[in-house]
Amino acid sequence: MAKQSGRNKKKPICGFCGRSATQLDAFIEGPNDIFICPECVDLCHNIIQQSQKPTSTPTLSLEEMPRPREIKEYLDQYVIGQEHAKKYLSVAVHNHYKRLFHTDSKDKDVEIDKSNVLLIGPTGSGKTLLARTLARFL
Structure with a gap:
């Protein structure tokens, strides 16, 4: 040896x-x-x-997934205005959770499209605040 x-x-x-x-x-x-x-x-x-x-990721059931309304209500507590952006982000996050949930399920024939969100606006319009608040929620 x-x-x-x-x-x-x-x-x-x-x-x-x-x-x-x-x-x-x-x-x-x-x-x-x-x-x-x-x-x-x-x-x-x-x-x-x-x-x-491998680090274990917490698994969510369909009932535990945050609904778009819950996500938007959380964003409403911290972000003033930007109603359209908050609604769109809430739905996008909910769809992201649905896509993650359905990858493990038996529904192989169901396909949920992936989408990206691009926040564009002038300085001080709340882009970073929206992203940080959303990250805090998640």
């Missing part, structure tokens, strides 16, 4: 935990006479495994 050649007169030391060859039997040698012990290899493996676990 460990490559210990005659050229290394010093006992190997783990570059991670600092243990010497007298405390452990085998080491893995890397480039430039750097060693790692099997326990640190296991620890590194576990860290990588934990970081690669």
